[in-house]
Amino acid sequence: MELFNSLIKDTQALLGQGSPKCWDYNERDCWTDVGSSELVLQKDAAFELGASGKGSANYVLFTSSPELVNKDQVLLYGPDLKEIKGDCDFARIVLLRVGVLDDDNDKVYRILKDIEFAKYHVYPEGYMVRMSPENYREQVRVSKQALKRGISFRSVGASYIKAYKKDPNVLSATVIFLTAPGFDYKAMRDLAKKSNEATNTLATILEGLPTDCTVCALKGICDEVEGMKELHFGVGAGGAEKGHGH
Numbered sequence: 001m002e003l004f005n006s007l008i009k010d011t012q013a014l015l016g017q018g019s020p021k022c023w024d025y026n027e028r029d030c031w032t033d034v035g036s037s038e039l040v041l042q043k044d045a046a047f048e049l050g051a052s053g054k055g056s057a058n059y060v061l062f063t064s065s066p067e068l069v070n071k072d073q074v075l076l077y078g079p080d081l082k083e084i085k086g087d088c089d090f091a092r093i094v095l096l097r098v099g100v101l102d103d104d105n106d107k108v109y110r111i112l113k114d115i116e117f118a119k120y121h122v123y124p125e126g127y128m129v130r131m132s133p134e135n136y137r138e139q140v141r142v143s144k145q146a147l148k149r150g151i152s153f154r155s156v157g158a159s160y161i162k163a164y165k166k167d168p169n170v171l172s173a174t175v176i177f178l179t180a181p182g183f184d185y186k187a188m189r190d191l192a193k194k195s196n197e198a199t200n201t202l203a204t205i206l207e208g209l210p211t212d213c214t215v216c217a218l219k220g221i222c223d224e225v226e227g228m229k230e231l232h233f234g235v236g237a238g239g240a241e242k243g244h245g246h
Contacts, residue, residue: 003198004061007191008068008095011061014184014191015176018077023154025072025173030162031155032125040128040141049140050090055185057091057178058131058138059192060116062098069097069172072165074157078180081142081152088179091188092138094119096164097172111169112199118163124156125149136192153177 023029050056063069078088096115122129126146130139142151157175164173178185 055089057188
């Protein structure tokens, strides 16, 4: 599962300017989960992460490389929740190392989507998440009460890691939070879009795609995502030896 490695490296390059706080995962750090979506009213909120007009991004990337994702950890670039004084930029990026997935692409697609959907089943108390999948944004309203009780990105990140690791295919999970200004949140959303397009192509690669790159609907994503072309021609009829060239 090396399809997303170039996107992970691009993400790491975007984060290169910062020096994160790091916490190893411990299940005991998990924040209280209320089991369903909780409404945090504006009057009860201390602030909103990724609020309208602020930078925001949200995406998940997969790899089978232990060099890229080698342990369960939470990283934070910027102030922690107790240090934030008002609405601010926000991103949550998840890097997952998965076991080598040797099944057909349709099954791999379903596995990756199942893993990704774990993010919709994390409900930290006093931490109301609103996602905009079509815009690759995430906004979070944090309650004053949760801040008083000591909510932190370490505890919220641990809750996400616990959810992802329920899937036996997930070997390691790194959850990255960004709250600092100055990061290129638009570039992160562009990477999120490429990741989504790459995942979606897995469901169609075995459906008899053209071997002539000039007429293939996937040419754009093949050009942009390293490894997609090899995956396409590695499993497609005829293989790469027939002289395909995007």
